[in-house]
Amino acid sequence: MRGNLPNKESEWEKDWLDNKVYEKRQKLNEGKPTFELLDGPPFANGDIHMGHALNKISKDIIVRYKSMNGFRSPYVPGWDTHGLPIEQQLAKKGVKRKEIGMSEYRKMCQKFAEKEIKKQMDGFKRLGVSADWDNPYITYQPEFEKEEVKVFGEMVDKGYIYRGKKPVYWSPSSESTLAEAEIEYKDIKSPSIFVAFKVRDGKDLLDNDTSFIIWTTTPWTIPSNEAICVNPKFDYVQINADGKKYVVAEDRISFLKETLGWENVEILKEFKGTDLEGLTATHPLYDQASLLILGNHVTLDDGTGLVHTAPGFGADDFVVGMKYKLPIFSPIDAHGCFTDEIPEYKGVFYDKANKMITDRMKENGSLLKLNFFTHSYPHDWRTKKPVIFRATPQWFASIDGFRQQVLDQLENVDFIPEWGKKRLYNMVRDRGDWVISRQRAWGVPLPIFYAENGEPIMTKEIIDHVADLFGKYGSDIWFQKEAKDLLPEGYTNPNSPNGEFTKETDIMDVWFDSGTAHAGVAKLRDNLTFPADLVLEGSDQYRGWFNSMLLTSVAAFGVTPYKAVLSQGFTLDKNGVKMSKSLGNVIAPSDIEKQFGAEIIRLWVASVNSSSDVSVSVDSFKQTSEAYRKIRNTIRFMLANTTDFDPKDNRVVYNDLRPEDKYIVMKLNELITNVKADYDKYDFANVNKSVLKFLTNEMSTFYLDFAKDVVYIDAEDSHSRRSMQTVIYDAAVAISKLLTPILPHTMEQVFEYLKEPEEYIQLTDMPEVKIEDDFEHIKATWGKFMDFRDNVLKSLEVARDNKLIGKSLEAKVTVYPNDELKETLNSIDSNLGQLLIVSQFEISDETAPENADKYENEAVLVEKAEGKVCSRCRMTKTDVGSDPNFPDFCARCAKIVTEEYPEAINEGFEG
Numbered sequence: 084m085r086g087n088l089p090n091k092e093s094e095w096e097k098d099w100l101d102n103k104v105y106e107k108r109q110k111l112n113e114g115k116p117t118f119e120l121l122d123g124p125p126f127a128n129g130d131i132h133m134g135h136a137l138n139k140i141s142k143d144i145i146v147r148y149k150s151m152n153g154f155r156s157p158y159v160p161g162w163d164t165h166g167l168p169i170e171q172q173l174a175k176k177g178v179k180r181k182e183i184g185m186s187e188y189r190k191m192c193q194k195f196a197e198k199e200i201k202k203q204m205d206g207f208k209r210l211g212v213s214a215d216w217d218n219p220y221i222t223y224q225p226e227f228e229k230e231e232v233k234v235f236g237e238m239v240d241k242g243y244i245y246r247g248k249k250p251v252y253w254s255p256s257s258e259s260t261l262a263e264a265e266i267e268y269k270d271i272k273s274p275s276i277f278v279a280f281k282v283r284d285g286k287d288l289l290d291n292d293t294s295f296i297i298w299t300t301t302p303w304t305i306p307s308n309e310a311i312c313v314n315p316k317f318d319y320v321q322i323n324a325d326g327k328k329y330v331v332a333e334d335r336i337s338f339l340k341e342t343l344g345w346e347n348v349e350i351l352k353e354f355k356g357t358d359l360e361g362l363t364a365t366h367p368l369y370d371q372a373s374l375l376i377l378g379n380h381v382t383l384d385d386g387t388g389l390v391h392t393a394p395g396f397g398a399d400d401f402v403v404g405m406k407y408k409l410p411i412f413s414p415i416d417a418h419g420c421f422t423d424e425i426p427e428y429k430g431v432f433y434d435k436a437n438k439m440i441t442d443r444m445k446e447n448g449s450l451l452k453l454n455f456f457t458h459s460y461p462h463d464w465r466t467k468k469p470v471i472f473r474a475t476p477q478w479f480a481s482i483d484g485f486r487q488q489v490l491d492q493l494e495n496v497d498f499i500p501e502w503g504k505k506r507l508y509n510m511v512r513d514r515g516d517w518v519i520s521r522q523r524a525w526g527v528p529l530p531i532f533y534a535e536n537g538e539p540i541m542t543k544e545i546i547d548h549v550a551d552l553f554g555k556y557g558s559d560i561w562f563q564k565e566a567k568d569l570l571p572e573g574y575t576n577p578n579s580p581n582g583e584f585t586k587e588t589d590i591m592d593v594w595f596d597s598g599t600a601h602a603g604v605a606k607l608r609d610n611l612t613f614p615a616d617l618v619l620e621g622s623d624q625y626r627g628w629f630n631s632m633l634l635t636s637v638a639a640f641g642v643t644p645y646k647a648v649l650s651q652g653f654t655l656d657k658n659g660v661k662m663s664k665s666l667g668n669v670i671a672p673s674d675i676e677k678q679f680g681a682e683i684i685r686l687w688v689a690s691v692n693s694s695s696d697v698s699v700s701v702d703s704f705k706q707t708s709e710a711y712r713k714i715r716n717t718i719r720f721m722l723a724n725t726t727d728f729d730p731k732d733n734r735v736v737y738n739d740l741r742p743e744d745k746y747i748v749m750k751l752n753e754l755i756t757n758v759k760a761d762y763d764k765y766d767f768a769n770v771n772k773s774v775l776k777f778l779t780n781e782m783s784t785f786y787l788d789f790a791k792d793v794v795y796i797d798a799e800d801s802h803s804r805r806s807m808q809t810v811i812y813d814a815a816v817a818i819s820k821l822l823t824p825i826l827p828h829t830m831e832q833v834f835e836y837l838k839e840p841e842e843y844i845q846l847t848d849m850p851e852v853k854i855e856d857d858f859e860h861i862k863a864t865w866g867k868f869m870d871f872r873d874n875v876l877k878s879l880e881v882a883r884d885n886k887l888i889g890k891s892l893e894a895k896v897t898v899y900p901n902d903e904l905k906e907t908l909n910s911i912d913s914n915l916g917q918l919l920i921v922s923q924f925e926i927s928d929e930t931a932p933e934n935a936d937k938y939e940n941e942a943v944l945v946e947k948a949e950g951k952v953c954s955r956c957r958m959t960k961t962d963v964g965s966d967p968n969f970p971d972f973c974a975r976c977a978k979i980v981t982e983e984y985p986e987a988i989n990e991g992f993e994g
Contacts, residue, residue, distance in 0.1 A: 086715055088680025092828045096208060104843050105213045109610075111846060112155035120146055121605055121615035121645065123628045124161035124222065124597050127199040128168045131206035133654040133662065133699050134621065136672045140688040141651065141767070142619055143212040147824035148762045152849040157610050160207065161220040161600060164196040165526040166593035167257050167465050180524055185562040192525040193223055210672065210681050211827050213845070220604045222596040227603035228527050229554030231591070234599045235530065236546035237639035243484045244519075246539060248411055248476045250394075250401050251518045252461065255419025255433075256468035259522045260477060262594050263514070263626055267464040270457050273300045274437055277343060277387070277452040278444060279329065280311060280364035283372055288358060293321060293328040295364050295375075296339070296451065298386035300458070302440045303433040306425050307393040309409040310374040311364055312400075313356040314381035317388055321352040330359075332388020339387060343452055356381075367449035368440070378403040395474040398515065413474035417522065433471065478520035478529060478589065482634070486511065489637045497647040499765060500694050507625050507633070507648070517634065519592045526590030527553075528561040532570065533585045534578035545571060561586065598631025601644035614642060619649040649765055652696035659698060675704055682828050683708050689767040689825045710775060714822070715829060717778045720787055721815040722836045724794045728808040730838055735806045737855060742913050743786070744810045746865040749858045750781045751814050755850050758821050767825065774821060782814065785872075789920050796956045796976065798983045812837075817850040867907045868918075871898075875919055875943055878936040882945040892958055895923035895949065899931035899942040922948040922959040955980070 099105070120142055125135060142158065149156035169192050170180065180188055204216060220227060238244050252261040279294035295311050313319065318333040324345040331339055333353070340348055362375040380399040381390050394404025395413030404411060414424035421428040421436060428436050444450035461470050482489075489511050498504040520529060530549040532540040548571045552560050561569065566584035576584070605613040614636075620628055629648055636644035655661055656668040663669065675684050678701075687707040691697045737748065754777045761769040790807055797804040816837055823830040823844050834844035841847045875898070879891050888894045896919060900908060908915065908926055916924030931942030950961035953973035964970045966977035 086680070086682070086829060086832070088682050088828065089677055091832075092211070092676075092681050093209070095828050095831055096211065099213070099843075099845075100208070100216075102843075104845055105215065107842075107846055108150050108213075109155065109157055112150060115153060115155045117612050118149040118154040118156045118617075119605065119612045119615045120149075120156070120158060120617045120619065121600060121611075122159060122161045122220075123618060123620040123624060124163040124220070124600065125203065126166070126168060127162045127164045127196045127203065127221075128172065129199070131203050131672060133670055133672060135203075135206070136210055136684055137651060137654055137688055137693060137697065138620065139207050139212050140210055140685050141693065141765075143210075143214075144685075144689065144767055144824040145617070145619070145762075145765060147213060147827065147845070148849070151820065151823065151845075151847065152759065152762070158214045159218065159220055159604060159608065159611065160204070160212075160214045160216065161597075161604065162196070162200050162203070162222065163593065163597045164193070164200070164221055164223045165590070165596050166521075167259065167523060167525075169195050169199075170523060170525050171465065185524060186559055188524055189559055189562065196221075196223060206672065209676060211685060213827070220600065222527075222593075222603075223557075224603075225554050225557040226607065227599075228558045229550045230602040230607055231527055231596060231599040232530050232550035232553055233547060234602050234635050234639045235591070235595070236543045236550065238480060238635070239541045239546060240543040241484070241638065243481050243638055244478065244541065245481060246476060246478050248413075248474050249479075249516075250396055250398055250413075250472040250474045251477055252470050253417075253419075253473035253475065254463040254466065254468065254470045255417070256466035257463055257523075258417045260475070260518050260520065260592075261463060261470060262518065262592055265464050265594075266461045266470065268459045269462045269467070271460045271469060272455050272457050273460065274302055274441065275300055275452075275454050275456050276302055276441060276444075276450060277339075278305065278367055278391070279449050279451055280367055280373055281449075282330075283363040283365040286362055288354065288362065289321060289330065289352075290328065293330060294449075295330045295389050296387045297389050297391040299391045300456075301396070302437045302444075304393040304396045305391065305440055305444070306368055306421075306428070307395050307412045307414060308366055308373055308391055309394055309404060309412065310376045310392040310407065312376050312378040312381055312390040312392045312403055313359050313388065314379060315356045315360075315377045316379075317356045317381070317383065319354055319356055319359060319388065320350050321354075323347075323349040323351055330389070332383055334383050335386070335388050367444050367447065374407065374409070376403055376407050376409075396472050398472060401474065411474050415471070415473055419471065434469075477518050478531070478587075480517040480519050480634070480638070482511075482514055482516050485634075485638050488641065489633060492637050492641075492643045493633070496643050496645065499647065499649045503622075503625065503648055503650050507629060510626055510630060511633070514630075517592075519595050520587075520589040521592055522588075523590055526593060527558050527596060529587045529589050529591055530561075531587040532566055533587070534576050535581060535583050536578045538578050539587075540576060540584070545574070594627065594631040595635065597628055598635045601632055601636045602639070605644065613644070615645045617647045617649060618645045619651070622650045622652055625650065651693040655696050655698050657698055657700035657702070659696075662699070670699055670701065675701075679704050679708050680828075682826050683711055685825055685827075686711050686714075686771065689771040692768055710771075711826075711829075713783075714775065714778060714826070717783050717787070718815060718818065718833055721782070721811050722833065724787075724790065725808050725812045725815065726836075727799065728805070728812050730809075730812060733800075733805050733808065735802070735809045739802075740806050740810065741803065742861075742865075742911050743918060744806050745855075745857070746861055747781060747786050747810050747814065748855070749861045749865075750777065751810075751817055752852050752854065752858070755817060755821065755852050759849060759852075762824070770821070771825065774818060778818070785869075787811070789918050792917055792920070792956060792958075796979065798979050801979075819844060820847055820850050823847075864907055864910060867904065868911060871900075871904060871908070871941065872919060874936070874938045874941065875921075878943040878945050879921070881936065887945065888947055891920045892922050892952075893948055894921045895925075895946045896921045897925045897927050897935075897944040897946070899927050899929065899935060899944070901940050904940045922950075 146156050146158045172195060173191055252266055254261050277296055277298050279296055282289045282291050282293045297311060319330060320333045321330050325347055359375045360377050363372040366373050392400045394400045394409050394411050414422045415433055416422050419433050421431050423429045441450055441453055463470050493508055530546050534540055566586045601613060605611045605615050632644045653661060672684055683704050687704060754773060757773050758770050793803050793807050819830045819833045830844050875896060879894060882888050935942040935944040948959035950959050951963035952959050953963050953976055954971040955976040960973035962974040965974045969977040
């Protein structure tokens with residue numbers, strides 16, 4: 084009953100691949116409208132996890148549905164391969180990047196990526212994902228690199244790319260800049276210090292025996308202080324605190340009195356922040372001036388209202404520093420250690436320098452307070468180590484150059500959920516320039532040359548030439564050839580009179596790699612379209628892939644790369660904690676496949692609300708397995724009772740169906756309508772819920788329940804039996820097609836028992852809705868009957884509890900309806916007793932007896948049926964034995980057997 088899924092699924096998957104079912108579906112859909120889901124590439128590192136399963140199965144459901152519903156829907160899987168994680172894996176194996184040749188090192192990186200892609204591809208295939216597995220897109224492919232570089236060239240040509248020195252996220256553990264999408268936040272313990280800067284030039288506003296108090300959690304940045312920033316709108320005061328004069332924001336006095344332990348505080352003078360502009364203080368470590376400047380980023384949420392400003396180590400600091408033309412001083416190297424620009428701390432790691440610096444300020448009396456506190460701090464998402472803001476020369480994409488165009492284009496994109504639009508809009512609106520350079524080896528080189536005087540050489544002509552080289556030879560050629568050999572033939576530059584050129588050594592940000600998938604995949608391949616119809620990824624990709632693709636596409640081509648964005652939450656453990664190997668709370672898809680089968684993972688995906696975070700546990704798969712068994716067993720029953728039914732020869736046309744059969748046809752068409760609408764809305768949970776409800780309510784507990792008295796009992800070729808088989812068969816075909824996107828393995832097995840012309844159910848189309856003229860009348864009439872039936876079932880349950888009857892076939896039901904219900908029941912030209920699965924049924928015009936159960940529109944009396952039990956149909960009848968040839972049969976069964984098997988009488992047929 085569970086289908087032996089762990090063993091059988093692999094056989095079906097092999098059969099699909101061997102017989103090229105994906106390719107046959109594409110061939111079948113040639114000429115149809117295209118629906119393209121552009122795959123956001125997972126990184127090629129590690130086994131697939133449950134988040135991968137949620138993502139890839141969701142995509143597969145959509146593509147399968149679209150392919151079966153009138154669209155040519157190719158699915159090209161992709162992989163992101165460049166970047167630090169692979170370099171780290173090689174480092175763990177003892178490979179020393181700086182000790183081997185660049186080309187050799189990059190070959191090792193690619194070989195590692197190839198192995199990981201194969202492993203992940205096998206994992207996705209095992210989930211039943213249908214795709215163009217022979218032709219994936221991979222970011223190290225020459226054709227992809229070529230298009231990526233051409234996008235870069237478009238951005239250069241429009242003036243969006245520049246080189247500058249400003250603070251960026253820097254990871255000492257990775258020795259590279261990081262994008263915002265590569266940052267995660269963790270709690271760390273940091274020093275909290277209050278430092279006094281003595282007034283150097285108070286310009287008649289302040290005495291020189293006064294000090295400005297600043298607060299910071301990064302003592303290591305104090306040597307790089309260039310200024311103290313105040314908010315022009317705030318009120319500031321000069322105070323006397325226990326005999327010493329200080330300047331602080333007025334609103335912070337109470338906080339500072341408690342924090343610094345001041346006993347007596349007297350306000351000596353009041354002034355606005357604007358009054359402090361241009362004053363100077365003395366640096367607490369060196370005999371140099373620190374300028375008082377204005378900045379709106381200063382708040383009163385914490386600290387003193389005066390902010391220590393080091394333009395080389397902070398984003399806000401940099402902005403105000405540029406305004407006041409302050410030095411962008413950043414004496415920290417790639418490893419996070421002080422350079423010789425600060426001789427006394429040269430070679431000291433920034434975090435270790437904290438104590439050295441605070442000790443020195445304690446000695447000279449400028450340190451007022453030191454304690455420690457825990458707070459959220461940015462970390463490198465790969466190494467899990469803290470990052471710093473550090474000003475270094477980098478290549479940037481100027482978002483300001485095309486920001487408004489991006490925001491305008493976003494209005495053309497649909498978002499599911501809708502809040503995604505506002506989230507992405509705000510991210511683009513508020514983000515700074517994009518740092519696109521990385522100081523690594525494994526990636527696409529920035530195609531920039533330098534003249535002898537250091538001037539960067541960037542023209543679209545040169546970049547397109549390099550792109551063509553990458554397309555032909557791969558980007559390794561950048562490291563194999565000298566600069567002059569990579570430039571167009573005959574190229575000259577007045578700033579390089581000797582023909583001496585150098586190459587940029589930085590690589591592209593990996594988000595630029597995957598962010599150009601619209602060019603390297605959608606625009607490049609003939610069978611795909613641009614913009615893509617849909618992208619589907621986790622909600623973290625609003626600051627990742629959704630963002631980078633949007634920026635590069637609008638910058639290069641002026642349009643969004645996608646028409647719709649569907650985002651999903653994260654997979655969490657049963658306690659709501661994010662899954663990670665270090666916590667030991669990971670559930671691997673492979674483990675669930677071995678225990679339950681991939682179909683159970685697929686059905687689970689289709690049963691959860693993935694628009695928000697989703698909890699995963701083995702128990703959740705056990706529950707899903709029970710739902711699967713309900714689906715499987717109901718369809719098995721439907722197949723078992725249509726084995727002798729040939730849809731060509733035995734079909735009963737709609738107008739000749741019995742009323743109860745027409746009712747199920749109406750409900751089936753409602754189901755098809757609703758399920759297709761939910762698929763179109765990507766609401767898989769509602770698809771699953773609707774199908775399960777139909778199988779349970781309309782089929783199992785109603786139609787298929789009383790069907791036994793027809794398909795088992797009536798004559799093989801009787802109208803009643805063929806009428807019912809027609810509906811059961813059509814329902815089995817429709818439901819199997821509706822469920823194929825979710826349960827392709829199971830429905831392919833179901834298809835083997837159906838008499839349909841196609842080779843695979845995946846090569847069929849979604850069932851069409853067929854609305855008949857009498858559907859509304861049937862819906863109204865049978866809606867009333869089903870309400871009535873619910874009341875009869877309640878009364879039968881009461882009778883069962885009172886030991887009056889056992890099974891419902893032991894019952895006689897008499898109903899006393901009001902006029903409206905009586906009219907409805909009489910209008911249904913059916914055996915109502917059979918529909919209610921009772922042996923005897925009457926509609927009475929008399930007054931209901933006292934012991935009848937009273938309902939709003941009727942009274943129901945349940946009694947024990949009179950007569951004997953027919954050994955064939957199991958109903959209690961008063962005419963059992965009326966045919967002497969069959970003493971244990973009721974008249975109905977005796978007649979059926981006599982007509983169906985006339986020889987039985989002569990041969991002494993029994994039972």
